[in-house]
Amino acid sequence: MTDDRTAQRLDALIGDYLRGRTSRRRLVAEATRLGGLGLVAAALAPERRRAFAAPNVRSAVVSSAQSDKQPITDMTTPELLAFYDEVLPFRDQLPMEAGEVGGGPIKVGFSQTGFNHPWRVEMIKAAQAEVARHPNVSLVITDGNVDIRKQNNDVDDLLAQGVDAIVMSPVESAGLAPAALKVMAAGKPIVLLDRDVPNEKTLFIGQSNVTMAKGVAEAMVKALNGQGNVVELTGLIGSSPAIDRQKGMQEALAAAPGIKVVANGDAEWIRDPAVKLMDDFLVAHQDINAVFSHAEESSWGAQFSVARANRCAGKILHFTHDGSNAGFQSVKDGLFAADGNYSPFIGDVGVRAALMALQGQEIPNREEYEFEGFLYRLPDLPVVTAENADAWIGKGWGDFAPPENPCG
Amino acid sequence: MALQRSLPADRAARGPRRGVDVRDVLARYGTLIALVLLVVVAAALSPRFLTTVNLMNVLRQTSIVGVLGIGMTFVMLTAGIDLSVGAILAVSAVLLGGTLERTGNIWLALAVAPAAGMVVGLVNGLGVTWGRVQPFVMTLGMLGIARSLAFLYTGGEPIPILDMGFLRLGIGYVAGVPVPSVVFLLLLAAAALVLRYTPFGRYVYAIGSNEEAARLSGINVGLYKILVYVLSGATAAIAAILYGAQFAAAPAIAGEGYELDAIAAVVVGGTSLFGGQGGVIGTFLGALIIGILSNILNLTGVSPFAQPLAKGALIIAAVWIVGRGQRA
Numbered sequence: 001m002t003d004d005r006t007a008q009r010l011d012a013l014i015g016d017y018l019r020g021r022t023s024r025r026r027l028v029a030e031a032t033r034l035g036g037l038g039l040v041a042a043a044l045a046p047e048r049r050r051a052f053a054a055p056n057v058r059s060a061v062v063s064s065a066q067s068d069k070q071p072i073t074d075m076t077t078p079e080l081l082a083f084y085d086e087v088l089p090f091r092d093q094l095p096m097e098a099g100e101v102g103g104g105p106i107k108v109g110f111s112q113t114g115f116n117h118p119w120r121v122e123m124i125k126a127a128q129a130e131v132a133r134h135p136n137v138s139l140v141i142t143d144g145n146v147d148i149r150k151q152n153n154d155v156d157d158l159l160a161q162g163v164d165a166i167v168m169s170p171v172e173s174a175g176l177a178p179a180a181l182k183v184m185a186a187g188k189p190i191v192l193l194d195r196d197v198p199n200e201k202t203l204f205i206g207q208s209n210v211t212m213a214k215g216v217a218e219a220m221v222k223a224l225n226g227q228g229n230v231v232e233l234t235g236l237i238g239s240s241p242a243i244d245r246q247k248g249m250q251e252a253l254a255a256a257p258g259i260k261v262v263a264n265g266d267a268e269w270i271r272d273p274a275v276k277l278m279d280d281f282l283v284a285h286q287d288i289n290a291v292f293s294h295a296e297e298s299s300w301g302a303q304f305s306v307a308r309a310n311r312c313a314g315k316i317l318h319f320t321h322d323g324s325n326a327g328f329q330s331v332k333d334g335l336f337a338a339d340g341n342y343s344p345f346i347g348d349v350g351v352r353a354a355l356m357a358l359q360g361q362e363i364p365n366r367e368e369y370e371f372e373g374f375l376y377r378l379p380d381l382p383v384v385t386a387e388n389a390d391a392w393i394g395k396g397w398g399d400f401a402p403p404e405n406p407c408g
Numbered sequence: 409m410a411l412q413r414s415l416p417a418d419r420a421a422r423g424p425r426r427g428v429d430v431r432d433v434l435a436r437y438g439t440l441i442a443l444v445l446l447v448v449v450a451a452a453l454s455p456r457f458l459t460t461v462n463l464m465n466v467l468r469q470t471s472i473v474g475v476l477g478i479g480m481t482f483v484m485l486t487a488g489i490d491l492s493v494g495a496i497l498a499v500s501a502v503l504l505g506g507t508l509e510r511t512g513n514i515w516l517a518l519a520v521a522p523a524a525g526m527v528v529g530l531v532n533g534l535g536v537t538w539g540r541v542q543p544f545v546m547t548l549g550m551l552g553i554a555r556s557l558a559f560l561y562t563g564g565e566p567i568p569i570l571d572m573g574f575l576r577l578g579i580g581y582v583a584g585v586p587v588p589s590v591v592f593l594l595l596l597a598a599a600a601l602v603l604r605y606t607p608f609g610r611y612v613y614a615i616g617s618n619e620e621a622a623r624l625s626g627i628n629v630g631l632y633k634i635l636v637y638v639l640s641g642a643t644a645a646i647a648a649i650l651y652g653a654q655f656a657a658a659p660a661i662a663g664e665g666y667e668l669d670a671i672a673a674v675v676v677g678g679t680s681l682f683g684g685q686g687g688v689i690g691t692f693l694g695a696l697i698i699g700i701l702s703n704i705l706n707l708t709g710v711s712p713f714a715q716p717l718a719k720g721a722l723i724i725a726a727v728w729i730v731g732r733g734q735r736a
């Protein structure tokens with residue numbers, strides 16, 4: 001921020017945002033483009049916190065008044081509509097015209113795992129955006145507090161409130177099976193997002209961690225020209241996304257015998273275990289070409305370790321996953337070579353599926369699978385690399401700033 | 409002759425001349441012997457283990473859990489326990505990050521963190537003494553409360569720390585030693601002196617050995633018990649500063665599970681769970697043992713599935729060895 005004109009434009013942006021003349025998302029996109037995301041984040045710190053200080057809110061009904069801010073996300077209907085058009089990547093999945101759906105008011109319940117992570121809040125935002133397109137539809141959202149019992153109770157509450165359909169992203173697969181059965185028994189559609197339950201449901205909608213990780217690993221094979229040593233930093237050991245991301249990498253590497261995974265460790269999705277692991281791996285291996293990490297946080301941690309060990313000259317490439325705006329910014333900055341795009345913006349698809357089920361429409365391209373009910377596979381979003389990073393910044397989740405590249 | 413040989417007086421008289429008493433040596437130096445053995449094995453397993461870079465890494469990696477272990481040692485010497493240190497670390501870290509983000513004032517941030525840690529420690533101490541809640545229960549409850557406060561403050565989003573002046577604390581060196589390790593070693597020296605040479609230190613041992621006897625001999629047991637929990641809160645907050653400086657972020661999940669690492673370091677270091685025995689130098693050695701084990705497992709590429717097994721077995725083995733001696 002040495003450039004005065006850039007600083008002035010950032011000031012004006014912040015002013016516009018505070019006066020409600022521009023959306024948060026546009027602010028972030030613009031600030032990121034100007035390279036001042038960190039500055040804006042710092043300037044808006046208390047404001048931003050309020051936006052995410054949602055855990056107190058137990059449940060709330062979306063009001064249809066245009067100027068009213070929606071709960072949890074703090075966005076007005078026009079902002080949500082703009083967000084729908086500019087950001088949501090899965091608009092073409094189960095597409096639906098804007099406007100009234102069927103006859104009479106429809107109330108959809110959304111039972112979320114918890115509001116404790118921006119990824120979860122962004123999923124809610126996508127659902128609110130879909131609801132904003134249909135004037136006769138309203139949304140009731142509940143916070144599961146990342147607790148199986150609480151989320152089961154939430155679903156009971158939603159049924160008691162007389163919702164017409166429920167969209168749920170379960171805390172845990174088996175633990176929420178009874179809740180899903182209850183909704184089915186009440187004769188109402190239940191659409192599951194991101195995590196399935198092993199029994200009957202209307203539809204499960206998910207992205208594949210396996211194919212996403214395979215895409216990231218293929219980008220790695222290409223960047224390394226099929227030759228090199230890789231260390232793997234996994235997500236929390238034994239968790240299903242970590243198992244799937246490892247599987248995807250192994251599938252891609254099966255076709256690349258020149259690439260060797262020389263070490264792997266449990267970085268728990270976060271930063272501090274990754275720093276420690278990378279410290280040790282850098283001592284043990286003098287010739288690491290790339291780090292394949294299951295989470296952006298772990299990749300940032302690993303890069304700290306690289307810088308501290310004076311190994312920046314080794315040009316170790318980082319291949320990672322999560323799809324946050326900060327991650328995309330790090331791709332642009334050259335800290336990451338590729339970022340797998342695991343999008344939270346599936347809430348809108350869930351709401352559309354619920355509305356279609358209520359209209360008695362069959363879900364196109366749904367598949368039968370191992371459990372009762374149907375599966376709808378979302379296509380993989382493109383892996384974000386230097387080539388498409390600019391287009392994706394602002395279309396990921398979260399509005400926190402990435403750390404500066406310590407090797408930059 | 410047979411009768412003479414069995415006389416206790418005779419044995420006592422010959423005792424000192426008989427040379428080494430294995431049990432006594434184990435009790436006094438068991439942890440140190442375990443550490444030396446581990447270093448020898450580690451050096452044999454990996455040629456890179458004894459490089460300066462690696463040893464400095466181990467020292468740096470040990471610093472956060474080691475600092476937590478200092479406060480934990482005081483608490484455990486009084487026969488208490490503090491399960492909330494990881495959560496206090498999180499509260500202090502997010503307040504530190506938040507203060508830095510809002511004001512940019514490093515000194516204010518460096519004051520806010522310990523203040524927060526000591527307030528939480530004070531509540532623990534009051535609960536244990538006035539409230540007569542068992543330390544395990546009091547600090548288990550506080551673990552949940554403090555962690556939740558950290559989440560409510562951040563709303564779940566990690567606070568980035570971008571201040572280069574502050575981050576220098578995490579990446580810098582003093583005379584070739586990483587700054588976090590320097591902080592750890594200075595605190596360790598101070599704690600060892602306090603335990604050895606001050607009335608407070610002696611009261612801590614007295615309370616842990618026999619609380620009733622300590623009370624009857626006029627020691628204000630309640631006051632000193634409160635003080636050890638405040639101290640534990642303060643060291644957790646200092647650990648939070650080291651955390652923020654090393655990882656450039658203050659997430660609400662910071663320090664999750666660290667309480668168990670700290671307790672492991674303390675018990676491996678020979679401090680008894682029942683109080684009255686042990687000290688911070690032992691904790692230092694215990695933290696090093698656990699740090700070196702984890703380091704050598706990574707250097708030799710042991711599967712992450714098997715690593716917790718090795719650590720668990722080592723903790724039990726180390727405490728068993730030291731315990732052999734203490735039963736003498």
